[in-house]
Amino acid sequence: MKYLLKGVRAVDPAIGLDVQRDIVIEDGVIAQVEASIAPTEDMIVLEREGCVAIPGLVDVHVHLRDPGFEYKEAIETGTAAAAHGGFTDICSMANTNPVTDEAAIIDYVIDKANEAGHCTVHPAGACTKGLAGESLAEMGDMVAHGAAAFTDDGRGIQDAGMMRRVMDYAKMFDKVIMSHCQDDGLVGKGQVNEGPVSTKLGLAGWPAAGEEVQIQRDIVLSELTGCPIHIQHLTTAHGLDLVRDGKARGVAVTCEATPHHLVLCDEDITTTYDTNLKMNPPLRSKADNAALIEAVKDGTVDVIATDHAPHAAFEKEREFELAPFGITGLETSLGIVNTYLVEAGHIDLNRMVELMCINPRKILRIEQVTLEPGSTADITVFDPAAKWTVEADGMYSKSQNSPFIGFELIGKPTDVFCKGKLTLEDGVVTA
Numbered sequence: 128m129k130y131l132l133k134g135v136r137a138v139d140p141a142i143g144l145d146v147q148r149d150i151v152i153e154d155g156v157i158a159q160v161e162a163s164i165a166p167t168e169d170m171i172v173l174e175r176e177g178c179v180a181i182p183g184l185v186d187v188h189v190h191l192r193d194p195g196f197e198y199k200e201a202i203e204t205g206t207a208a209a210a211h212g213g214f215t216d217i218c219s220m221a222n223t224n225p226v227t228d229e230a231a232i233i234d235y236v237i238d239k240a241n242e243a244g245h246c247t248v249h250p251a252g253a254c255t256k257g258l259a260g261e262s263l264a265e266m267g268d269m270v271a272h273g274a275a276a277f278t279d280d281g282r283g284i285q286d287a288g289m290m291r292r293v294m295d296y297a298k299m300f301d302k303v304i305m306s307h308c309q310d311d312g313l314v315g316k317g318q319v320n321e322g323p324v325s326t327k328l329g330l331a332g333w334p335a336a337g338e339e340v341q342i343q344r345d346i347v348l349s350e351l352t353g354c355p356i357h358i359q360h361l362t363t364a365h366g367l368d369l370v371r372d373g374k375a376r377g378v379a380v381t382c383e384a385t386p387h388h389l390v391l392c393d394e395d396i397t398t399t400y401d402t403n404l405k406m407n408p409p410l411r412s413k414a415d416n417a418a419l420i421e422a423v424k425d426g427t428v429d430v431i432a433t434d435h436a437p438h439a440a441f442e443k444e445r446e447f448e449l450a451p452f453g454i455t456g457l458e459t460s461l462g463i464v465n466t467y468l469v470e471a472g473h474i475d476l477n478r479m480v481e482l483m484c485i486n487p488r489k490i491l492r493i494e495q496v497t498l499e500p501g502s503t504a505d506i507t508v509f510d511p512a513a514k515w516t517v518e519a520d521g522m523y524s525k526s527q528n529s530p531f532i533g534f535e536l537i538g539k540p541t542d543v544f545c546k547g548k549l550t551l552e553d554g555v556v557t558a
């Protein structure tokens with residue numbers, strides 16, 4: 128199949144490209160990029176004047192829930208949601224059942240994702256067996272089978288000595304440890320950010336310090352072991368300062384921010400106790416929102432990641448304290464970032480590409496694609512002016528636990544090429 132993508136604004140800071148182009152895609156790669164290409168009979172032409180083409184979006188933090196929790200999400204539905212959201216590549220988390228802590232589960236995830244064919248899945252393996260934080264998982268074997276990184280996401284590794292062994296071991300394979308920073312002693316049964324809001328609502332507080340002490344510990348351990356550390360879903364102003372300081376010292380530390388922690392804050396949780404505002408780590412203060420946006424601008428934040436965490440309606444429709452943590456995010460990420468960061472004037476499209484395409488590939492150690500001839504054709508096309516309202520009905524994810532339902536966004540993915548295969552066409556996921 129040969130495609131001609133016509134009239135797009137091609138944006139790729141890796142090669143200094145930001146100009147209108149026609150792009151030919153053939154046999155899985157980009158065959159031609161020119162100011163104007165005349166269509167030939169063997170081409171399927173996609174007229175996309177006014178749309179933007181960028182290297183495929185990558186999400187380094189996705190819960191596909193499969194194996195084990197297929198009633199929340201399955202590899203088929205989660206990867207379809209990823210394509211719908213404009214992603215070509217995602218990294219799946221290891222808190223499945225059984226836990227992704229051995230090669231057989233890595234194989235299972237990759238095989239099922241290939242079968243579904245909606246996007247490329249790079250599974251993360253667990254750092255410790257059963258996510259128990261007590262003994263090393265079979266990391267070497269998992270690397271041999273395609274694990275892209277390691278994380279016990281969903282839990283913080285409590286013992287510093289254990290974390291050191293994890294990092295010593297991962298370093299041998301040049302893999303990143305992605306750290307969910309949560310000190311159980313400080314966080315306990317915390318439900319929302321500790322502060323005026325937790326007091327007002329009568330909910331147990333989840334203090335910023337519960338996250339920050341592990342951020343600091345992991346930066347120190349990265350310095351000690353030389354193993355790269357990636358701080359997941361960072362939410363606090365002080366946590367950002369710790370990363371800034373580590374980077375200034377030359378520590379191999381990177382971090383991610385989620386769309387929801389950039390846009391929503393603890394004051395959005397009211398006496399309606401909307402459980403779609405319950406996630407881990409929790410929504411922080413307005414001041415933390417501002418600090419995160421500043422850190423996105425100044426380069427402290429490397430990556431925007433969704434922490435897509437589907438839960439069934441019956442699980443979320445409970446008392447706030449009993450509902451599980453987590454919200455979906457794959458299908459709203461680009462729209463949120465374009466609306467609240469790009470349209471709002473905080474960053475330009477080049478910076479967005481760094482945050483959502485280039486840096487995630489560096490962290491996962493996967494092939495860096497570009498918008499030039501010869502590159503693998505992983506391309507996301509979106510309409511930067513499309514105004515739309517987020518609706519549960521339009522989602523491909525099996526779960527609709529999104530706090531953004533009802534939000535008016537600007538910017539929507541139209542087409543996605545994943546290794547040259549058209550996985551999203553005019554906003555519709557292909558079979």
Ligand SMILES: [Zn+2]
Binds near residue numbers: 307359360
């Ligand atoms: Zn997490």
